[in-house]
Every structure is written in structure tokens, then in C-alpha cells.
Amino acid sequence: MSASPLTATIDTAERTQSPAHRDSVLSVDCDGDALVALLSEPAITASSSDTGVLLIVGGPQYRVGAHRQFTLLARALAASGTPCLRLDYRGMGDAEGAMRDFADVDADVAAAIDAWQRERPQLRRVVLWGLCDAASAALLYVHRRRDPRVAGLCLANPWVRTEASLARAQVKHYYLGRLRQPAFWRKLLSGRVGLSALRELLGKLALARSARAGSDGAPGDRQDTRQDTRHYTEQMADGLRGFAGPVLLMLSGDDVVAKEFLDRCRDGGPAWQGLLSRPGLRRADLAAADHTFSTADWRAQVERLTADFVRDARPA
Template structure:
């Protein structure tokens, strides 16, 4: 009977203190007996989980990502921040988890003293949380950012994205006009379109700020975090996703804070044209895993 291949990763549960509350994390480490012997020396990925999610992620994407990174030689810690999953404490919004991120890095370093540098990885509002952390804390241990479909949503930005990427496309379709002239497109649909058009013209400055400490709108804080961050950035964008489209619209039309950010030195943009928001197919998920592993291993090789 053939022996089973040796595992390329090993999972460990970590309990991390955060202001008196217990966070729960799962650390996926590369095994010592990797076939190619490739391991990152002092760098790992902290996977921030956006809400409302816990550390496994939808269709187990974060579990699979963490283990794939470890199998590629990159340790990965994924955590439940306070109020989510198995963590204690009151539930926090994405702009309130700075202490949780810092505590996770602290706890990881206590468990693995060789760890010196961390790459923050986030999808949707977890990517926003990573940028807010970079802006507010300026933590020297954070050496890189992996941002997947960052969240910049306001009521106005959603309406603009819907008008631009859905309603205007429908107006270009002959079938829409045939339905309209035949009476099969009702008044309710027409009113919905007019309402979205009116909402999309509303000034973005009117959207409420949800930032803490820095009272500017959270998207301006995100832009500052991205502009001032000194390390490399991997930006992964899905083609079939309103959140990604809103982010690109914000980079183009978001005013001086966002101008030129996609061309900043050290930013690498990767588009997955057919992918949905959570990279739900095995092929999309594997693509994201390869991009992330190559990004982090490239950082390790450059040091």
C-alpha cells in the first residue's frame, strides 16, 4: 500500500487577548518537510475576515486560502475579531477593528518569535479595514497589503454604479425598447430608473461619515492609507462585482484624495474579468491563491 503524501501545512488554534476579550485564530504553518524546501523566513499573511463572516469564510474560502498559502511556504493566520465567530466581546463594524488587528499581530509574534513582517489580506470591507489600519496605526510590522474588491460603498456610489453598469446597458438593448413600447416594462421599472438617476447625482459629500477619531469619511481615510503606505500592494478586482466597480469609480471620480492612486509606485493590479465578489469557483479561488502566494514570496525574496 502506498503511503499517503506528507501534509504541506499544519493548523494550530490560537487564543489571543484583545482588551480583555478573547479572539480565536487558526494559524496554518508550512510543515518542515516541504518537498521543495521553500519557506518564507520572517513574513506571514494575516487574513482579516470581513463581516458578517467568521474565519472560515463563505464556501470555506478563507480556510482554503490559508492552507494553500501554508502549502506554498507562507504561514497564514485567520482570526475572528470581537463579536464574530468564536471570539468574545461586542460585535464591531469594519472601521472599529484596529485593536483586533494589532492584538492578532502581537499574539502571533508571541507564538512565533521569528515573525517580523505581516501582510494584511482582506476582501470587501476587510480590505477597507486593512487600509484604515494602515492609515491610523502606521504599524511598521505591516510590510504589504493584499486588497480584494475593497468596499467604498455609499448610497450615492451604489446608485451611480447601478446606473452606469446596469441601467445604461439596458437602455442600449433593443429588447428593452421593444418591451417598453409593448407595455411590458411597467411604470414601476421606469420610476426605479428615474429614482436611481436622481440618487446618482447626489453629492458624495452628503454621505455620512462612519470613521472613528479621524472624522473624515471613511473612504478618504482609506485613500490616505493607500497613498501613504510604503510597502507593496496587491489589488485584486473581480469583473462581475458591483463592489469592485464602485472602487474603480471612486478611484476615477473620488476627488483629490483618490486621484492617481491606481498608478502609485508598488501597486500591482490583477483583474479577474469573469469572477464574482467572493471568487466562488475553484478556478477563481485557485487564481487568487497563486497571486497571493507569489506576491508574498516575492517580498520575501526581495528582502
């Protein structure tokens, strides 16, 4: 594998090796822009690996991830026998090109798989792994591209946010709880809860009602007008429903993004009905975890869940 000129700029933590894995740099061309990806492979068995994990990094961040979570996940997977590629898509990290959001990275994902297969011809199938809007990007990719090389999806706290959905989640999971607390009413009656707080609550209630009425797709919400003019969340639902392979859904209990996703599955209309019980979906709830699985224990749980899922997704 040819080394990128950026190899010298990778920090010491990125280049640290262990006996169980090895890291190398993969340069990816996407429509003339150079992307950078880090490939972690089993130290001994890389030549026989026909299934790998492509870790899509959400924005705006790069391939290391918050508290180095993507570096550590990739190396844990490699140590367990599964190669993992972490990608900076265009406009992020060390990649060239204009900045873009999660709904416009289909070409970047396809280019990464193409480059990986050129460098490792034995690679036949990939599992897409994404946290937050990267999980959304994975669902949009399988919906739009129908890429037969994608053998599975690992989705962590998928992003389905609109202004209305956030208001609904806040009302349901925060404000209603506060209204049940005697301390809140004592503060209200004593004047320690100001009019601005009450106005905020009333505004959230109004937005939540608009979501119930089916107006989640506000005019300013992101749409991909080149391929599918529907709201991105509807495209995500079609991706999850239409994908034939297995899916691992990991949800954090202490995360409003995960709560918004569950609310969408329950109340998001016909496109979302029944998706949590679709065949091949394996759900894992990490009850105490935050959005990015920021402790060593939560990170280890995600690593085990992912490694077990990929092993089961491989053909017999």
C-alpha cells in the first residue's frame, strides 16, 4: 500500500502499533479530491480478511473521533480479526474538497470502498458503522446506492433531528418530568422560575404539537434535491426498511438524539412504522451511556457488540 504524504503528519497516538494490529494510511480519490483514511488490520491474518468495517465519521470532526473513540474502536476490531477503515470525507480532517454535511457523502463512501478493494483484493463485503449523523449517512447510502458490497449496518444513536423533533423530545423527556416535580412549582410560585422559562416551555409545546400534526419536515431542513426530494428522515426510513442485510442498532439511554430516534420510530408516520421489529435488526440499549459512549466501560461494550455482530454477519 502506498503511503500518503500525510503519513508524517499523523500524530504519535495515531501511529502507535500493538502486536495485535497494524495501521497504515490509505489515500482515496473522490471526484478529484484526495481523502485520507486509516486502515487498522489484524497483524497476522489481514491477507485472509474478506469482510471489513468502514467507519464513517460524522461531522464536523475527523477520523480519530471524540476521546479517540474511533481510533480505539478500529484497533479493537482489528485485534479481534476484522479490518477497519476510518475515513475523512471531503472537507473534514485531512481531506481535500469543500465541506459538506452527512446527507451528501455517498460518493465519498463509495470511493473509500473502491480504494480499499483495490489495495486489498480479498475484501468482498463491508459493514458500514456510524454514530449520530454518520449512522444517518449509512442509511442514506444504502437507500440511494443499493451497493451489494454492503453486508451489514452498525447504527449508533442515528440522527433524525428537526427543530420540531428536538422540541418534542425535550417536552417528553425533560419538561414533562420537571412539571411533575414539586420543586418546580415551588420555584414558579416563589418567582424563581422567570417568564422567559415559561415562554420557552410554551414554545417547545407548540413545536411538539406541530410535529404531531406531521410538519416535522420544516422548509429549512436538509434535503438531497439531486436524487430524492423527500425529507432526509424519510429516505433513512426507506434505507432501513429496504436493506436486506443485518442491522445492529445501539442506543444510549442518556442521549436526546437516541430518544428522538425512538420517538421517530414510534410517531414518525407510516414510513417508520414497524422498523424496530424488522427482520435482521439486533437492538442493544446501553441504559446509562451518553451520546459518544465516553467511558472505557461503554466503549468496551460497543467494541464487543460490533465485533460479535460482524462475526455473525460473515457468510458461513
